[in-house]
Amino acid sequence: MNYWLLKSEPKTFSIDDLALRAAQIEPWDGVRNYQARNYLRAMQINDQAFFYHSNCGVPGIVGIVSVVREAYPDPTAFDPNHHHYDPKSTPERPTWVMVDVLLQRKLARTITLTEMKQRAPLADLPLVKKGARLSVMPVNAAQWAFILGLEQQCASSVA
DNA sequence: GCCAACGTTGGC
DNA sequence: GCCAACGTTGGC
Numbered sequence: 001m002n003y004w005l006l007k008s009e010p011k012t013f014s015i016d017d018l019a020l021r022a023a024q025i026e027p028w029d030g031v032r033n034y035q036a037r038n039y040l041r042a043m044q045i046n047d048q049a050f051f052y053h054s055n056c057g058v059p060g061i062v063g064i065v066s067v068v069r070e071a072y073p074d075p076t077a078f079d080p081n082h083h084h085y086d087p088k089s090t091p092e093r094p095t096w097v098m099v100d101v102l103l104q105r106k107l108a109r110t111i112t113l114t115e116m117k118q119r120a121p122l123a124d125l126p127l128v129k130k131g132a133r134l135s136v137m138p139v140n141a142a143q144w145a146f147i148l149g150l151e152q153q154c155a156s157s158v159a
Numbered sequence: 160g161c162c163a164a165c166g167t168t169g170g171c
Numbered sequence: 172g173c174c175a176a177c178g179t180t181g182g183c
Contacts, residue, residue, distance in 0.1 A: 055181045131164035
């Protein structure tokens with residue numbers, strides 16, 4: 001099983017929006033970056049991912065989702081009226097894919113980007129690197145466990 | 160709203 | 172294939 005991190009702008013789709021979905025499942029559409037797409041393709045059923053809120057008041061990890069459907073064509077790329085339309089992608093030869101994710105749980109608190117930047121064990125996480133814009137990225141097992149460990153700590157207590 | 164960093168496009 | 176211009180991301 002692999003671990004990932006998925007970014008979403010809460011103004012567009014937040015973890016609370018996911019919680020309100022009937023089965024708490026949502027297709028993760030709209031990825032239009034090749035490296036991020038390749039990570040989507042690598043995802044397998046039951047992989048776990050952090051749900052990250054970006055471009056908002058307090059950017060950070062707010063929950064955990066699991067992959068319940070592996071990569072399949074993103075139909076929003078085929079729709080000329082859709083915000084994420086891409087004429088390069090056709091149903092015959094789709095360029096962009098999505099996975100379906102299921103809400104596992106919200107975290108007890110937001111693990112903020114600020115505190116993750118202060119933690120040496122997370123120094124190699126692409127998220128904390130300057131200028132990192134990847135919206136889908138891998139998280140290794142050690143980083144995953146470390147971040148989960150932060151959940152029970154006060155946000156201001158830096159070891 | 161600003162702007163740095165990054166990815167993509169397209170002229171040459 | 173180079174690289175300038177442009178659009179987007181996303182923290183601040």
